[in-house]
């Protein structure tokens with residue numbers, strides 16, 4: 001297995017606060033679907049943001065292949081974020097004054113290896129709402145638009161922070177299935193932070209955080225297919 005991104009001895013302390021990450025080592029392999037779970041405040045988002053270059057650690061290093069992300073200056077870091085990775089968040093962060101199509105084109109304008117627009121919008125089931133503005137969309141449509149914007153530039157890694165957190169079960173399932181399809185079809189590695197144990201059951205690898213450490217890290221021998229999920233139990 002080829003390591004795509006790795007965190008080494010990551011410590012994060014926010015000013016005047018206690019240490020949130022207490023020495024985290026984590027290697028993520030190419031073309032894998034990984035879930036990070038753990039109780040609230042255990043450091044999941046902080047770790048995700050550090051690996052995605054959105055936050056700098058207090059100490060420790062992040063390597064993307066041979067590139068040390070944590071040693072990049074701001075302009076090198078924004079190049080890395082522009083070309084190699086994408087993020088999707090619980091709150092879709094679409095630009096309100098742009099249509100669905102225009103929001104997605106922001107993603108294309110950042111890439112010289114963009115995926116075909118029509119393939120992506122059809123796959124995500126948003127090809128019939130391209131002319132609409134975010135305020136005219138349901139939560140599920142907004143999230144599928146934000147995923148389209150994130151993947152159209154063909155990133156190597158998609159970081160998802162509670163990407164289904166604001167959606168009902170039906171829409172969560174649809175988004176989850178799409179993320180598995182995106183991994184399979186385009187070889188995009190997924191790192192998905194969630195509280196939801198059912199979502200975790202569909203991952204190939206389940207990483208559990210507790211109090212700023214990785215408490216458990218296991219390969220899931222029999223990942224649940226997204227359409228086998230029976231909702232009702234979550235942590």
Ligand SMILES: Nc1ncnc2c1ncn2[C@@H]1O[C@H](COP(=O)(O)OP(=O)(O)OP(=O)(O)O)[C@@H](O)[C@H]1O
Nearest residue numbers: 014015017020038039040041042043044045046047
């Ligand atoms: N900018 C910040 N300044 C100070 N403390 C912060 C900051 N960001 C996060 N924290 C603290 O770091 C700890 C870990 O936060 P983090 O968001 O990484 O946890 P989490 O496991 O993702 O939690 P949740 O599941 O609730 O999103 C929390 O105690 C939080 O209050």
